[in-house]
Amino acid sequence: MFRIGLEHQEDGKVVPVITTGSIVWGVLLRSAIIIFASFIFMSIIDNRKYWWLMLLLLWLFAAYPGWKQFQFYKEHLKEVSESTLCGQCIHFDETSQLCKLYDEHISEDYIPCGGVDWEPKTFEDKEN
Numbered sequence: 001m002f003r004i005g006l007e008h009q010e011d012g013k014v015v016p017v018i019t020t021g022s023i024v025w026g027v028l029l030r031s032a033i034i035i036f037a038s039f040i041f042m043s044i045i046d047n048r049k050y051w052w053l054m055l056l057l058l059w060l061f062a063a064y065p066g067w068k069q070f071q072f073y074k075e076h077l078k079e080v081s082e083s084t085l086c087g088q089c090i091h092f093d094e095t096s097q098l099c100k101l102y103d104e105h106i107s108e109d110y111i112p113c114g115g116v117d118w119e120p121k122t123f124e125d126k127e128n
């Protein structure tokens, strides 16, 4: 839920620890837990005066960690794009850090095609 980290390998494959999907999932899961816990807390104390606490908790434990993860992810993605062959390839999907041709995650140490299928990005791709 609060993961921030680099990649880890399982059976020789490289899997990113955080992706945009895992960040969004983490924010939704933490928000749901906080909202659920807040309703229970409000019903126990039977006082709706402290509703703003829920907003504070949502910011502290759901939105802020998600924002920090996204900053880390963006920085990591930029490093991978700049330091690997895949970063300049037309088949590289930046949002998921995936080679679309091989349907595998790439990293600084692992290029699925070994450079054989590399195709340069077009000028329009680089602009986006």
Ligand code: SF4
Pocket (backbone or CB within 6 Å): 085, 086, 089, 090, 091, 092, 098, 099, 100, 101, 102, 106, 111, 112, 113, 114, 115, 116, 117, 118, 119
């Ligand atoms: S085709 Fe090769 S160079 Fe291009 S993204 Fe896939 S693994 Fe990387």
